[in-house]
Amino acid sequence: MITNAIERCTIAAEDVHSIADFKAWTRNDVGLVLRHACLACGHGRITSAGVSMDHIVLVDYPIEHLRAIENSAGGIDTPLMRRWLATHRPVYFETRAPWPDIDATWLAKFAKHDLRNAVADAMFDEKNSVGTYFSFHRLPDIDPQGLDATLRYLTPVLHAALVRAIADSDKQWFVASQSLSSLTEKEREIAEWIGKGKSNAEIAALVGASESTVKHHLSRIMDKMGCSNRAGVAVFASKWFASPLSLGTKVL
Template structure:
């Protein structure tokens, strides 16, 4: 980290807000929303791979949160702790003596297939005291096509303790609520069985439209919109409209920048 980089007043305010709101994050969908809102001002990204130590497997188990499309092979590399990509990133982090570090995946010294899709990434993690090779968590942030400046390295250094604690709390909460171990590997290519009409409605829900407004846009009744939304909630396992949108984005059912066409 460049010690000459200073935290601007605007970023200091964003840091305080991110820390304060992290305490309310307990579910996976809340974590995704937190990444895309509070952390995004400090760590702009479209892909985040977050890993926590899985005691059963004795290794990190990763989940991938994305707001843009990536090739399935790249997503599988990000979700697999033993892939050449993740092993290479952990290796570079250790070479940096456990500090946040930017890694250019197009570097000839890194024979990683993910280079063209991700470009440069910034990584950081938490290891056990006096045991740098034993990781408790590890995080990878990417925004393909965008450079990663030294200020982002500073931001990740400052955010890491809260990012670590928040993600581990989410894992513990999800395990307790589901009464089963957390997933050992995310399934990037999995898509919920949402119809094209339901996907259109989700897009307008994300834009804050009411049932009445969505019905007028799509030429259907508000009651029909309501019925579609109830089906969407059941299919995605969501309890409300905001959660449904967040889950749809994480599962590639709905892209962050995509607005469904009006028929």
């Protein structure tokens, strides 16, 4: 049964070409194999100093947890990733049976966001200097022997699918950056507030301008972004502007 599900999952992965495709595939096809409830993925460049994380993809995973475990340098500090880096083997973690050396503060945050029954794995592509990381949570149970066998086949498929999806996202970002570069500093500020759901009146108070001035800026923003209405600006800005993490890693 599991073998058939993995085969179907592998075939379905061939149709993953975007972040939206990747999220749907991990929910529907990978979900049938691992039966997880949420997933956090990392994509980064392998350098002489380690891995530089440039993208994080969340699938039904609480962004609040990532904010909670950011370290002072703005990086994501997780013992699951550290253990994988030390062993290069799948990592299993159950909240009810934590590792003896686990940090109590981290564990409290992990439990608060209900990230129980976790399995994490990663893959380094040394030839192309790309690394990916996958952290699955809320599995119904943890069976290391069975999961080892499953991930041996599944992780390379996850890696290839995520790399394709990130490549597509980067192409979209390049196109979007052309529009962003045409905005003035004030226009960008107003667009960011629109992306955060602020009304024209609220933005006027925040930027110290009249509401009519904000409307004038909005008209110019729509022209430069190629958006036909305010809702289009909000979607564009929320997708392409500042990362919710202080390091600036793109969260998709």
